[in-house]
Amino acid sequence: MSDQPFVVAVDGPAGTGKSSATKRIADLLGLIHVDTGALYRGVAFQCFEVGFTLDFDESDHDAITKIAQKAQFEFKRIKSKNPSNRLFLNGKDVTSMIRTPDMSMMASRVSAIPGVRAALKGLQRNLGMSAPSILEGRDIGTVIFPDANIKFFLTASIDERAKRRLSELEAQGGDSPSFEELREQILKRDEGDSTRAIAPLKKASDAIEIDTTASTLDQVVIEMAKLIRAKMNKAG
16 A cells, blocks of 8 residues: 555444544544445435335335435535534535434445445545545445555444443434334344445454443544554554
8 A cells, every 4th residue: 555545444333432433533643534334324314315215125226326326425524613524415414414313224224235335435435545544434444445554343332332322312402212222223233234245344354353342432542543653653
C-alpha cells in the first residue's frame, strides 16, 4: 500500500462501540471517518420510502439493487459546538432517520443482496482512498480493504450491546423497544450478518480483536490509537 493513503479497518457487530470509537479516533489522529454501515442504512431508508417492507423477497432484489445503484451518498462534517459526521442521501440529511431498529433490520437484509454490495463496494473504497482514513463496518478488513494498514475487530457481550443500544435510542427520544426486544433484534441481525453468503461478518485473520464489554470508550480509544500511531510511524 505504499502508493495508497493509510487505512484503518474496524469491523464488528452492532453495539460494540465501533462508531463511537472510530469517530473519536478520526478526530484524534486527523483521519477521514467512513461509516460504511450508514450507506446500507441509507439504502434501507430509500427502500422504506418507496414502499418496501421488512418481508420483501428475492423477486424484489433487482429493484432494490437499482435503488442502491442510483443512490447518491455524501458524508459531510458539520461544524458546530458538537461537530458530527452527517450522511446525505440524494442531497437530504438522513443521519437521524437511519438509526431506528427497523432500519437496522432492513439494512441487514439489503446488505445480503449481491447487487447491493457490488453497488456500494466501489464507493466505499473510493471514500477510503480519498485521504488517510478509518472505516467501520462488517467486512472492511475482509472484503473492502483486505490490504488495510491495520485492522481491528470489536466484540462485546450481547447484554452489554443491547444495553448500549437501548441507551442510545432513549437519548434520541420517542418510543424505544424493551431491553428484551432489542436483545432479540440484535441476535437476529448477528445471525443474518454472519451467515449471509456474500461478505459475511467475520474477523479478518490479521485483525486485532478487542473485547469492549468491560471497557470505557476512553480506554478503547486509547488502546486503538496507540496501536494505530505505532503503525503510522512504522509506515512513515
